[in-house]
Amino acid sequence: MRLDKFLKVSRLIKRRTLAKEVADQGRITVNGNQAKAASTVSKGDELVIRFGQKLVTIKINDLKEVVRKDEAEMLYSVVKEEKID
Template structure:
């Protein structure tokens, strides 16, 4: 799944366009590497780091979401890292 679509489905971004802009400006890291394309494929087990407001969120992808569902459903797809 593309990183922009994933961030939209996981409810980190309000729109897929916003997630794509984050990726293209280099604000996101996957497994420690800077992302520069919204089309970057993401796999289960990848660790992503992205700024949300004044905080930095790091999480590990546990499973792929099938849709942009309710927050309680998509929270089962990732684990926050500290």
């Protein structure tokens, strides 16, 4: 699955166009490598996303094309959150 689509489906980022912008700005890494919006992600991958002043590390648990809002958090688990200065 494409990175930007996963971010939208999992509701980590609300819109796919915004997910694409964040990825293209170099604010996301997949398994330690810089990621673009079209990068392919799979189960078990670890994402590090920079949201403003914090870094969020996420592990992908499942991939689904369509998911209900209350089930979206089951697609990933937060490994750690840290503030950056």
